[in-house]
Amino acid sequence: MIQLVFNGLVTGLLIALPALALALTFSVLRFANYAIGAMLTVGAYAAFGFNTLAGWPLPLATLGGMAAGALVAVGVNELVYERLRGCSGVTLLVASIGVALALENVVRFIAGNSPRGYAVALARPLRLFGLRINFEQITTLFAVVAVLAGIWVLFRFTRIGRAMRAVADNPDLAAVRGIGRRGVVTVVWALSGALAALAGVLIGLDATLDPQMGWTYTLPVFTAAILGGLASPMAAVAGALVLGVAEELATTVLAPQYRNIVAFLVMAVILLVRPSGLFGARWLTR
Template identity: 50%
Template sequence: MTAQVVLNGLVTGMVVALPAVALTLIYGILKFPNFAIGAMLTVGAYLALALNVYLSLPVLYAAAIGAAVFSVVAVGIDQAVFRPLRERSAITLLVASMGVSFVLENIVRFIFGNGARSFELPLARPKLVFGLRINNEQVVTAVAVIAAMAVVYVVLCHTPLGRAMRAVSDNPALAAARGIDRERIVRWTWVIAGFLTAAAGVLAGMDRAIDPLIGWNYIVTVFAASILGGLGNPVGAVLGALTVGVVEETSTLLIPPNYRQVISFCAIALLLLLRPQGLLGAQRIKK
């Protein structure tokens, strides 16, 4: 029983890892916590749902196309909303992201309504592996997340774009002095963040019903994972997501499932109190 709960927690953590990395990338480049990350997840899920249900595309194709489309939409949101506020404070950008969240959520409600929907998935019985029940959706989630994280790692660590992103994140002024186009890096950051978050929406929708609040149900966990790993640290975001996923799932052995996000709230409160930079975040000294 406990092993099954841990497995379920790891799968949940993998879903959370995608928007957590997206959140930490945006924070690393733009230095504000993007409160719209939950609504971005919701829109990604509904884009894929529309392609799957109305155009009869297989879920994986619908997910890839929907995530690609939303990555472009994410850049458009940045250019329309955040670019004019680029030099404002983090609080101003946070409030703007809240506005974006409400707008996106209500667009979804206007187009699709408030009812719950689901992907058209082939029915298959879970398989028993070493006594653990593993279904097809969990396998797809694991493969998709591992592949996505591998691509992000290669981009960040082994490409000129990744080196430029790290330079802008570490020292924007020095990066500009070296001729790095910050706005170009910002656009690519939104492309990556939009794709990851939309893909997470699809994976979440494969495990549960899709409704306009699906992203809202994940936002606390995503922030907890990012803060746990250290905002601005993608590796920390992944480890934080897996940790929070397992802890939330195992907590259901002791508390009702509806209260498991209390664990994430407690984690955020304790970390902000004891170690604001996160477990893997670097201490920043302000002069």
């Protein structure tokens, strides 16, 4: 039981980063980015390239992958979303699925369909207080918690963090106060690309890399973000943890391959009962 909860929390942490990225772009740009999964895949494969082709050690390759993910996200924003400014959120939504398709297939074109893994040494799982803990789980735990703490500090205490919150709250008012929207949007995309890439690497460590990996995570990531309340980034993290534990506990009654069905059921219930999310976002789109 405790083992299940622990595994669930780690799964939740894997979902937390892209869910945070999704809620971040949604709160500032007011559209749901369906390319989040593809961004995750691109970042994971970029890190794979640095790791195996260039021979960098994995931590350095991960940083490289995050930088690549940030660059791709900013580039896509310049090429696509900036040009569609002023269009409705639905148009941007459809554009993002086009972006997802394009990105995923660039990866598939270059790297092929077969699953791949990072060049890391295998380690025996640890035993702590009766829990079985994998090396990958420890890595995930530390990496995600460190990054989340960093993001929280960024939001709370820095100029750009305040600017992001201001634009998310009320873009017109922020503009009146002289906050440049363009700069904030670029930072938001860079952050979101880097977060997705890191999640991609961690998921790749946990399982394997394949071009579909991001797509299979799209549903849980959206569920987590909706569970937290789509427009509040930090609540998405809490949503991810709840979903992770729920998915893990559900394996006691449902077959493990039905994880995504659990995510869908959780989403359906939350939308029917409390569409503003568990942690009560201040506003809700109707």
